[in-house]
Amino acid sequence: MSDMKYTTDHEWIRVEGDSGVIGITDYAQEQLGDVVFVDLPDVGKNLSKGDEAAVVESVKAAAEVYAPLDGAVLEINEALTDAPGLVNTDPVGGGWFLKLQISDPGQLDGMMDEAGYADYVKGLG
Amino acid sequence: MTGAAEDSTTALAQTPLNALHHALGGKMVPFAGYDMPVQYKAGIMAEHNQVRNSAGLFDVSHMGQARLSADGDAAVALERLVPGDIVGLAPGEMRYTLLLADDGGILDDLIVTRLPQAPETLFLVVNAGCKDADFAHIDTILAGAARLEPLPDRALLALQGPQAAAAMSRLSPDAARLSFMNGADMAVAGVSCFVTRSGYTGEDGFEISVPNSAAEALARQMLDQPEVAPAGLGARDSLRLEAGLCLYGHDIDRSTTPVEGSLRWTIPQRRREAADFPGASIILQQMADGPVRRRVGIRPEGRAPAREGTEIANQAGAVIGAVTSGGYGPTVGGPVAMGYVQRDFGAVDTPLTLMVRGKALPARVARLPFVPQNYYRG
Numbered sequence: 001m002s003d004m005k006y007t008t009d010h011e012w013i014r015v016e017g018d019s020g021v022i023g024i025t026d027y028a029q030e031q032l033g034d035v036v037f038v039d040l041p042d043v044g045k046n047l048s049k050g051d052e053a054a055v056v057e058s059v060k061a062a063a064e065v066y067a068p069l070d071g072a073v074l075e076i077n078e079a080l081t082d083a084p085g086l087v088n089t090d091p092v093g094g095g096w097f098l099k100l101q102i103s104d105p106g107q108l109d110g111m112m113d114e115a116g117y118a119d120y121v122k123g124l125g
Numbered sequence: 126m127t128g129a130a131e132d133s134t135t136a137l138a139q140t141p142l143n144a145l146h147h148a149l150g151g152k153m154v155p156f157a158g159y160d161m162p163v164q165y166k167a168g169i170m171a172e173h174n175q176v177r178n179s180a181g182l183f184d185v186s187h188m189g190q191a192r193l194s195a196d197g198d199a200a201v202a203l204e205r206l207v208p209g210d211i212v213g214l215a216p217g218e219m220r221y222t223l224l225l226a227d228d229g230g231i232l233d234d235l236i237v238t239r240l241p242q243a244p245e246t247l248f249l250v251v252n253a254g255c256k257d258a259d260f261a262h263i264d265t266i267l268a269g270a271a272r273l274e275p276l277p278d279r280a281l282l283a284l285q286g287p288q289a290a291a292a293m294s295r296l297s298p299d300a301a302r303l304s305f306m307n308g309a310d311m312a313v314a315g316v317s318c319f320v321t322r323s324g325y326t327g328e329d330g331f332e333i334s335v336p337n338s339a340a341e342a343l344a345r346q347m348l349d350q351p352e353v354a355p356a357g358l359g360a361r362d363s364l365r366l367e368a369g370l371c372l373y374g375h376d377i378d379r380s381t382t383p384v385e386g387s388l389r390w391t392i393p394q395r396r397r398e399a400a401d402f403p404g405a406s407i408i409l410q411q412m413a414d415g416p417v418r419r420r421v422g423i424r425p426e427g428r429a430p431a432r433e434g435t436e437i438a439n440q441a442g443a444v445i446g447a448v449t450s451g452g453y454g455p456t457v458g459g460p461v462a463m464g465y466v467q468r469d470f471g472a473v474d475t476p477l478t479l480m481v482r483g484k485a486l487p488a489r490v491a492r493l494p495f496v497p498q499n500y501y502r503g
Contacts, residue, residue, distance in 0.1 A: 033164060033168050033169050033170075033359070034168055034169060034170040034171075036428070036430065036453040036460075037428050037429050037430060037453070037460075039429060039482065055482060057429070057430050057453070058169075058453075059169040059170055059173075059359060059363055059452060059453050059455065060163065060164075060169055060359045060362070060452070061432075062430070062432060081428070084428075
């Protein structure tokens, strides 16, 4: 079983101790199409659950990525500056967006696990 | 994550190729009241590159097609509504022009062809979102002078790209002999069509007006050609933006004149001297004085696309305009945009600031088109 959690907005979070790496799911990148730019927050920024954490731009549109939980930005994926297409080719690996310091681990409880998310996506048709 | 999908609950019209779009895995979106493919399985970037490098097939059947005839030359009547040289079109020749309101605002942009087999009759292609209003406008103003016959029983296919002629000539040997901005009746794979050498991508290509009943079979034959793959509205938008071509309702609309829209080239000397088109006094005054704002190309210096609505500021931070079309140009390999800037900021290389999500991003006025045109001049 992975330690991945998922939101209904198609973000994933991989918990590593008291921090979490955040990205968007394969389903989300598929919906977006070719990603050409990712606008990432400044390191140190404090995010509350639901805040706009990043903006991902595809050829056709911009989409917001929301913070799945409260926390400060510890690290951002600088590789996306020169290679935004990593979001398409490796969404749950090299296409990660940012790492958050988790301030309230209890917020993870409301999220879906991998099987729950798979069912959720299936339900979207 | 949100923002990737568009919703619509209203009933959408379908083109004769709707089933084919679904069969090809088209991602369908509402556009101008139609259920249209924004992309197919390959994706917008691949479809864009397909058109620049080989050939892509677009369904543009949602656009409005019509014939305009009169007792005598219908071009004389149409010139009451548009500022272009229509009377001077040779049989088979076509031209981009503008339907104008009395204040010089643009009601729509359209392509007018003088039919080679009936040279006093014109063939019009107008925008999908404007067609009902356009046709009503033409009917009203030209009542008694000309007869407009909409052609809802015809589909329109656009085959675009440097290999379009190679693919097309296998289905219709006559097509490759057409020059850019010329059309002719011809059989395409045995179907009677009206074919023009034109398009909306900056590439060589053809638009094929075909009876609805034959459209899907013809589209499938085109897609069977090795050079051709389907392309959706997303690629059509990025291709036309790189080509510097206006999208009505965005880059030009009821509130912009041809002068502001940097379309004064559509008004030839004869029409300027006669001043006999709608809004002529305002338009000619703007030509003499220079418009207070005008459409320019914009090249953001970083990688962030500047979308429609993005504010444009000068170096001092004052707002001097807004982006009307913007996105990523796959052939350019970076963001490209068009927008309106105030007088004095329109010269190529003028530094601008784009306000994207609260950040001031540097940009410059750029020459249009962003990519060289690749039209077939014969």
